[in-house]
Amino acid sequence: MTSHRPTVAVIGAGPVGLAAAAHLLEHDLEPLVLEAGESIGAAVRAWGHIRLFSPWQYTLDDAGLRLLRGTGWLQPSPEALPTGHELVDRYLEPLAAVPALRERVRTGHHVTAVNPDAEGFALQVERADAGRTVVRAGAVLDTSGTWALPSGLGIFGEPVSGEQQAEDHGLLLGPLPDVRGADRERFAGRRTVVVGAGHSAVNTLLALADLQREEPATQVIWAVRRASPEKTYGGGDRDELPARGALGARLRELVDAGRIELITSAQTEQVLAEQSSGVGVVLSDGRVIRADVLIRETGFRPDLGLLDGLALDTDPALEAPSALAPLIDPTRHSCGSVPAHGASVLAQPEEGLFIAGMKSYGRAPTFLLATGYEQVRSIAAHLAGEDASPRQLNLPETGVCGGDPTPAPPEKSGLGSGASGSGASGASALPLTAETTSCCS
Template sequence: MNENLPVVVVGAGPIGLATAAQLVERGLEPIVLEAGAAPGAAVREWHHVRLFSRWGGLIDPAAARLLGGTGWQPPAADGYPTGLEWATAYLQPLAAALGSRVRLNSRVVGVTRRGRDRVVDAGRDEEPLTVRFVDETGAEQRMLARAVIDASGTWSLPNPVGGDGLPALGEIAAAKRISYRVPDLADPTEAARYAGKRVAVVGSGHSALTALVTFTQFAPENPGTELVWVLRRGVGNAFGGGESDQLVARGALGQRAKAAVDAGHVDVVTGFRTTDIDQVDNRLVLVGDDGRTLDPVDEVVAVTGFRPDLSWLSEVRLDLDARLQAPVALAPLIDPNVHSCGTVYPHGAKELAHPEPNLYLVGMKSYGRAPTFLAMTGYEQVRSVVAGIAGDQAAAERIELTLPDTGVCGGAGLFDEPGADAGAGGCCVPAAVELTLTAPPRD
């Protein structure tokens, strides 16, 4: 019987480990396959960034109950952790509590039905799912599963600088001078890379705001450092909801970025969709689809969002929105072409289901290319999904979460024209930033 098989969870990040904790609490056996060498491997890559969610919104309730049995003490609920602190103070102990259920250095390369490719209907629903992965020795392995929950996120596939979804011509050739992450300017090697250079920050979400604020603090201490902010649309609502944002640190991040722009510390280029990146005299020149050419820069920081890796799900039947690559029932709730309020209704198993029974995409990956995601959204997703797998339909359909509003709404979507009224996405604020609030958040 398939019910005697484990539930395979892909990814040992915050949502994947929360899924495992929910499964254990329901009496189901999870196996978590993590490609990285440590729990929260992707989170550790942005170790220097401070989240704008407090600890109270970053710990899954079932995970907290599991950890409580180990003597673990939660951090103060009102603190704002960095990525490293989230990983070491919460994710690492949680993985330890789950024990051998978490398998590191195990990269999933395919999911299918046993003996069935995606075309075959006959007997499909009776067969278990099969997960193919490469283990820590480099050997290929096969595992049968009653259900597969993909919580692998989108970190591995950043969007390009190119404004049409493909890398700009010359972008790959210029890769050594392009970073697709918020730099850690406290690291001497990274600081040396940008000190005294002209840097283009491409993007309009909260990661872009994070980079702007970080660089404007860095520039006065490193003479000659210049910053240009390249937006595919107008500035519009890119600074967020400010004091109206129910996540105070998120609103403060936008206010800090706006102050830097208003003070003239940042050159702003709007409505610029990059088609080419030319290398001229050992510098980079960005060319737009309207024929504009920007002044040469030394480095580009592309923080243009992420997209899901669906390549290893090619043999299962997914029902994805044609635009967002998110489940079709979820897409209307998160589509930035329609709204940018951040007021996404809590959702779960019903919205995340696919034609392939017992297969779910959860967490950031469930949002496809949509930009705004909160950990508490993922925790509610997996609570519902696990309840559904366990046969508790009442719990699967119940809503147990109210999400904070961003304080900004717009309906212009993501067509990037100057003056377009569109919202921003993202999750974080740099650790070095002291937020200008009545009571600044500190760890």
């Protein structure tokens, strides 16, 4: 693998990371994709049982498609809705196997730190087969997503007292468990409380309701921080992604029918974990929610720790690049209202460093894969010294416009097409949740 240009390191082999590599190749640049997981799209695999609400037409990148042409690859039906597993099996793995990318994508390479170097950047990489190594690059695109760092149950995303103990006892599960598959026995015939108000919470609640039909003793409780669940119910038939609109409509029906018990204004202050009697969620007003198991669907946040050695300019609340934060503030924007943006918005003070994909949205939940694809197209053009002006996207509106009059810390429901990751972080395409990371996107 040789090139007259410096290497561009791409952290994460999810949808956006692989799209970045494809665009860099088209500009005669030399990508090197470093994926922490042992397989392509490791973060997507973590929620592979979830079906995206974005059809294939919004899930494939143009540069990726150009690489796949002529390889015998069969393009999926544009209107079909893939699961996370199908996204990996039918698109990400074939893309990573294209000859032009095969030797430029390395799995099992966990980037733990990025530091300035005389030639650009030095990336500290942990490898199971070779210990710690250093990779040098002239530029870095961090598309490692957010999947690896779920937010805590506290109102600002911090862990609350007893949360870790409950997790250690197996009484608290992370986002998007496989309710009707591998994790079925943990929920069948038991009482489960789901905390969260994003699309990942919705998917989990709907799966629990389906399990309840098969196992009538199953009880489902939904706890949300807001005084009303209306924002979670979404835009219904006003949503330009029908599958996304249908999620909220179905959830509303289940709540109205009493099959899901709704608890509002539920701000968690403490978790009581007793293996013999289950778990108790103590709310700020003194109420206690008792259950056999607790599912935390309170969103994700970016792991900025690997960039600690570099100059960063990020918004303190959203943890997104400062120039991008006002454009994606979830109190003011839906997915379709976010303007196209690229290299100039995503660049960091450290020349040659860009945060892209789901990770660029920080704690905001409205990421779509199409947005990430445009981000990396612009960055690749910028690095090649060409026109990097962002191209306006025709993104599907949610049907929910305007903001919450009392903004709270963003509750990222999930991925959306977004979860990508080094270390399975992120919405490589995060899943049917906050729109994977729309989870599903």
